[in-house]
Amino acid sequence: xxxxxxxxxxxxxxxxxxxxxxxxLAPHAPRVAIDGVERGFCCDGCAAAAQWIRDARLSxxxxxxxxxxxxxxxxxxxxxxxxxxxxxxxxxxNVPGGREMVLLTDGMRCAACAWLIxxxxxxxxxxxxVSANAVTGRxxxxxxxxxxxxxxxLRRLMSLGYRPWLATGAERxxxxxxxxxxxxxxxxxxxxxxxxxxxxxxxxxxxxxxxxSIPMRDFLRWxxxxxxxxxxxxxxxxxxxxxxxELRERRLGADTLVATSTLLAYGASxxxxxxxxxxxWYDAAVMFVFLLLTARMLEQRARSAASARVDALARARPxxxxxxxxxxxxxxxxxxxxxxxDVACVAAGDAVPADGTLLADEAWFEESLLTGESRPVHKKxxxxxxxxxxxxxxxxxxxxxxxxxxxxxSQLAALVERAQAHRPTIAxxxxxxxMGFVAALLVVAAIVYFTWRAHAPDRALDVTLxxxxxxxxxxLSLAIPAALTAAxxxxxxxxxxxxxxxALERLARVTDxxxxxxxxxxxxxxxxxxxxxxxDMEREHALRIAAALERDSRHPLAAMFAPFAHEGLRAxxxxxxxxxxxxxxxxxxxxxxxxxxxxxxxTDDGALWLGDGAHARARFEVREAPRIDAxxxxxxxxxxxxxxxxxxxxxxxxxARFASTLDLPDAHARQTPEDKLAxxxxxxxxxxxxxxxxxxxxxxxxxxxxxxxxxxxDGAALAQRAADxxxxxxxxxxxxxxxxxxxxxxxxxxxxxxxAVGWNLLALPIAAMGLVTxxxxxxxxxxxxxxxxxxxxxxxxxxxGVAA
Amino acid sequence: xxxxxxxxxxxxxxxxxxxxxxxxAVKRGQFEDLDTPALSILVDDDEPPPPPARxxxxxx
Numbered sequence: 001x002x003x004x005x006x007x008x009x010x011x012x013x014x015x016x017x018x019x020x021x022x023x024x025l026a027p028h029a030p031r032v033a034i035d036g037v038e039r040g041f042c043c044d045g046c047a048a049a050a051q052w053i054r055d056a057r058l059s060x061x062x063x064x065x066x067x068x069x070x071x072x073x074x075x076x077x078x079x080x081x082x083x084x085x086x087x088x089x090x091x092x093x094n095v096p097g098g099r100e101m102v103l104l105t106d107g108m109r110c111a112a113c114a115w116l117i118x119x120x121x122x123x124x125x126x127x128x129x130v131s132a133n134a135v136t137g138r139x140x141x142x143x144x145x146x147x148x149x150x151x152x153x154l155r156r157l158m159s160l161g162y163r164p165w166l167a168t169g170a171e172r173x174x175x176x177x178x179x180x181x182x183x184x185x186x187x188x189x190x191x192x193x194x195x196x197x198x199x200x201x202x203x204x205x206x207x208x209x210x211x212x213s214i215p216m217r218d219f220l221r222w223x224x225x226x227x228x229x230x231x232x233x234x235x236x237x238x239x240x241x242x243x244x245x246e247l248r249e250r251r252l253g254a255d256t257l258v259a260t261s262t263l264l265a266y267g268a269s270x271x272x273x274x275x276x277x278x279x280x281w282y283d284a285a286v287m288f289v290f291l292l293l294t295a296r297m298l299e300q301r302a303r304s305a306a307s308a309r310v311d312a313l314a315r316a317r318p319x320x321x322x323x324x325x326x327x328x329x330x331x332x333x334x335x336x337x338x339x340x341x342d343v344a345c346v347a348a349g350d351a352v353p354a355d356g357t358l359l360a361d362e363a364w365f366e367e368s369l370l371t372g373e374s375r376p377v378h379k380k381x382x383x384x385x386x387x388x389x390x391x392x393x394x395x396x397x398x399x400x401x402x403x404x405x406x407x408x409x410s411q412l413a414a415l416v417e418r419a420q421a422h423r424p425t426i427a428x429x430x431x432x433x434x435m436g437f438v439a440a441l442l443v444v445a446a447i448v449y450f451t452w453r454a455h456a457p458d459r460a461l462d463v464t465l466x467x468x469x470x471x472x473x474x475x476l477s478l479a480i481p482a483a484l485t486a487a488x489x490x491x492x493x494x495x496x497x498x499x500x501x502x503a504l505e506r507l508a509r510v511t512d513x514x515x516x517x518x519x520x521x522x523x524x525x526x527x528x529x530x531x532x533x534x535x536d537m538e539r540e541h542a543l544r545i546a547a548a549l550e551r552d553s554r555h556p557l558a559a560m561f562a563p564f565a566h567e568g569l570r571a572x573x574x575x576x577x578x579x580x581x582x583x584x585x586x587x588x589x590x591x592x593x594x595x596x597x598x599x600x601x602x603t604d605d606g607a608l609w610l611g612d613g614a615h616a617r618a619r620f621e622v623r624e625a626p627r628i629d630a631x632x633x634x635x636x637x638x639x640x641x642x643x644x645x646x647x648x649x650x651x652x653x654x655x656a657r658f659a660s661t662l663d664l665p666d667a668h669a670r671q672t673p674e675d676k677l678a679x680x681x682x683x684x685x686x687x688x689x690x691x692x693x694x695x696x697x698x699x700x701x702x703x704x705x706x707x708x709x710x711x712x713x714d715g716a717a718l719a720q721r722a723a724d725x726x727x728x729x730x731x732x733x734x735x736x737x738x739x740x741x742x743x744x745x746x747x748x749x750x751x752x753x754x755x756a757v758g759w760n761l762l763a764l765p766i767a768a769m770g771l772v773t774x775x776x777x778x779x780x781x782x783x784x785x786x787x788x789x790x791x792x793x794x795x796x797x798x799x800x801g802v803a804a
Numbered sequence: 805x806x807x808x809x810x811x812x813x814x815x816x817x818x819x820x821x822x823x824x825x826x827x828x829a830v831k832r833g834q835f836e837d838l839d840t841p842a843l844s845i846l847v848d849d850d851e852p853p854p855p856p857a858r859x860x861x862x863x864x
Contacts, residue, residue: 064843064846110839111837111839111840111842111843112843114837114839114840115840115843115844118840118844132840133836133837133840134837134839134840135836135837135839177833177836181830181831184830184835185826185827185830188823188826188827188830189823189826192819192822192823192826193819196815196816196819199815200812216808219808219809219812220812223812223816226816227816227819
C-alpha cells in the first residue's frame with residue numbers, strides 16, 4: 001500500500017492531469033505505478049481506485065476506455081441507506097437466490113466502464129449477477145442478502161468513481177424497451193420478408209419470354225403475397241398509423257406518402273394476382289418498407305443513445321436525506337419520506353434535498369445550477385436554501401420548507417417543459433414536398449386513367465397502376481432520412497450528441513449564437529493574472545503568506561495559491577470571515593486576505609487584497625480564463641456569418657472582461673433565466689434564428705426556448721435534456737464544425753430532393769404513355785434510391801480537420 | 805419445376821424459423837447494448853482474481 005505515498009512535490013512530472021479522471025493535478029499529488037509506469041492522481045480516491053484496478057488485474061480498463069473516468073468521491077455513510085428494508089422493499093425484487101435491483105450511475109461513459117463495473121462487482125462476495133449498460137447508464141445487480149448487504153458492492157462501485165443513484169422512471173424505461181424491441185422486430189421481419197419476397201418476384205421478372213406456366217406463375221405470386229402481407233401490415237404499421245393520423249388531422253405528410261405508395265403497390269399486386277394481370281409489384285412494397293424502417297432505425301440510434309443517458313440522469317435525484325430527530329439524533333431516510341417542517345442535515349459536498357431555510361449560523365452553497373453564479377454563495381441563519389444546490393465547506397442544518405414538485409428546481413424543470421412545448425415548430429421540408437407531391441400525383445393518375453379509358457379501356461387500370469408504382473417515391477422518402485442518418489453519425493463521431501429530433505435542420509438556419517459565460521466560455525478555474533505589491537513587500541513573500549492563509553481551505557482560490565506554499569511559513573488562528581475573506585496570523589503578524597474593504601479598507605474592485613485590515617500590502621488580480629479554444633471557435637463562427645451574443649448570470653466586471661477579451665460587442669450581465677429567455681425571444685421576434693450555448697441548469701429554460709440549443713458536456717443534466725445537441729467534450733470548436741456539417745446536410749438534402757423529383761418527372765410521362773416494363777421500373781427505382789443514398793453517404797465522411 | 809412445390813414451402817418454414825429466432829434474440833435483450841459484450845470478448849478472463857484477504861482489508 002505504500003505506493004500511494006505522496007512523492008516530492010516538484011518531482012519531474014510528465015502529465016499535468018489525473019491519470020484516472022483527468023482533473024488537474026495538485027503539487028502534492030499521490031502517485032501509483034500502473035503497468036510499470038508511475039502515474040499522477042488528483043486525489044487519494046482516484047489513486048486508490050487505480051490501485052484497486054491494478055491489483056484486481058483489470059488494468060485493461062485503461063486501454064479499452066475511450067473517455068476519462070469520473071472523479072472518485074469519498075464514500076459517505078449514506079451508502080448504509082441502501083440496506084434499509086423500506087428502500088429494498090420498494091425498489092428490489094426477489095430472484096432465485098437473492099434480490100435484484102436496478103441502479104443508475106452518472107460516471108459510466110463508455111463500454112469500458114460497463115466492462116469494469118461488471119468485473120469489479122462480480123468479484124464482490126455474495127453478488128450473483130451484474131449487468132451494466134453503457135448506453136443507458138443502468139446497472140442491474142442481483143445479490144444474496146444472506147451473504148452481503150447491498151451497501152458492500154456499492155461501496156466498491158463508489159470507490160471506482162461510479163456513484164449509485166436510485167433508478168427512477170422504471171415504468172418509462174420499460175416502455176422504452178418494449179417500444180424499441182417492437183421496432184427491432186418490425187425491422188427484422190421486414191428484412192427477412194423482403195429478401196424472400198424479392199426472391200419470388202425476381203423469378204417472375206426473369207421470366208422475360210413468358211415460358212413459365214400460368215399455374216406456376218400464380219403459385220409464386222400467391223407465395224409472394226403471403227410473405228409480403230406481414231411486412232406491409234406489421235412492419236409497415238407505423239407508416240399506416242401515421243398516415244391515418246395525418247388524414248384525421250387533414251394534412252398530407254411524409255407518412256401519408258409512404259403508406260399510400262406501399263399500399264398502392266401492394267393493392268395493385270393483389271389485384272393483378274386475382275385477375276391474372278401482367279405485373280405484380282410485391283417487391284416494391286416490401287423493399288420500400290424495409291429501406292425506410294432501416295433509415296429510421298439508424299437515424300434514431302445515435303440520437304436515442306445520447307438522449308437515454310441524458311434523460312436518465314436528469315431524473316436521477318439523491319435518494320436519501322438525513323433527518324434530525326426530536327432528541328437530536330440523526331437518521332437517513334428516503335427522500336420521499338422527508339416532510340415540510342423536518343430538520344434536515346446536509347453534509348459538505350452533498351446536494352440539498354429540499355427547499356427550506358438555513359438553521360446553521362453560516363454556510364456556503366454552490367448555486368451555479370440555479371443562478372449561474374460560479375462561486376459558492378454565503379448564507380446566514382434564516383436565509384433560503386434551494387434543493388439541488390451543493391453545500392460547500394461546512395455541513396449545514398436546515399428546516400425543510402418545500403419538497404418535491406414545489407421546489408425551485410422542479411419549477412425550473414417545469415419551465416423547461418413549457419418552453420419546449422412552445423418551441424417554434426418549423427414545417428419540415430419532407431412534409432412540405434410530400435404534400436405537394438401526393439396531391440400532384442393523384443391528379444396526374446386520375447387524368448391518365450380517364451385519358452386511357454377514352455382510348456384503350458382495357459389497359460387503363462394497368463397503366464395507371466404502373467404509373468403509381470413507378471412514381472413510388474422511394475428516392476423522395478429516402479432522400480432526407482438517409483442524409484440525416486449519415487450526418488448524425490458524423491456528429492456523434494465528432495463528439496456532438498444529437499438529442500433533439502430535427503436539430504440539424506434548425507442548426508443549418510442559425511443566424512445568431514448566444515453564449516452563457518459561466519463554464520461555457522470560461523474554464524471555471526480562477527487563475528492569477530497579476531500581482532501588485534505595495535510598500536516594501538516582495539511578490540514572492542506576498543504569495544507565500546496568501547498560500548499559508550488559504551492552505552486548509554477547499555475554496556477554488558486555495559488551489560490557485562497552492563503552488564506557492566512554503567514549508568517554513570505557517571498560518572495560525574486562521575478564521576474565515578463570512579463573505580469577506582480569511583484572517584490569520586503569519587510570522588507573528590495578523591494578515592487579512594479578501595475583498596479590498598476587508599483586507600485594506602479600500603473600495604471593492606473585484607480583486608483579491610492582502611493587508612492588515614487597514615493598509616494594503618498586495619493586490620492579486622484573479623480571473624477565470626476563457627477556454628483554450630474559445631477565441632478560435634468564436635472566430636470560426638464569425639467567419640460563418642453568425643452574430644454572437646453573450647448573456648450571463650455573472651457580474652458586470654467579469655462579463656465585460658470576457659466581452660472585451662473575446663471581442664463580443666453584445667454582452668449582458670446579471671441575467672436571470674427569465675431575462676435570458678426574453679432576450680432570445682426578442683431576437684426571434686426580429687426574425688433571427690437563435691442558437692443558445694449553455695451549461696447550467698439556469699440555462700435550461702432558455703436552451704429549450706431557443707431555436708436550437710447546445711449544452712456543453714460537463715454541464716447539468718437538466719440543461720442537457722433541454723438541449724438539441726450535447727457536446728460530449730467541452731470543446732467549443734465543435735460548434736462551428738457542427739454548424740458547417742448542418743449546412744452541408746441541408747445542401748445535400750436539397751440535391752437529393754431535386755434528384756428524386758427530377759426522376760419522377762422523367763418517369764411519369766413514360767409510364768403515362770404505357771411504355772413501362774417491369775424491367776424499367778425495377779432499374780429506375782433501384783438507380784434513384786442508390787443515387788440519393790450514395791449522395792447522402794458523403795456526409796458520413798468527416799473531413800480532415802473536423803475529425804480529431 | 806414441380807420440385808418448387810417442395811422447395812418453396814421449405815423456404816417458408818425456414819423463414820418462420822428465422823423470424824422466431826430473431827424474435828427470441830430481441831426478447832432476450834441481445835440488442836440492448838451492442839458495445840460492451842463486443843469489448844469483453846477481447847479481454848482475457850483467465851487471470852485469477854486478487855487474493856480475497858486483500859480486498860477484504862480494503863473494505864474494512
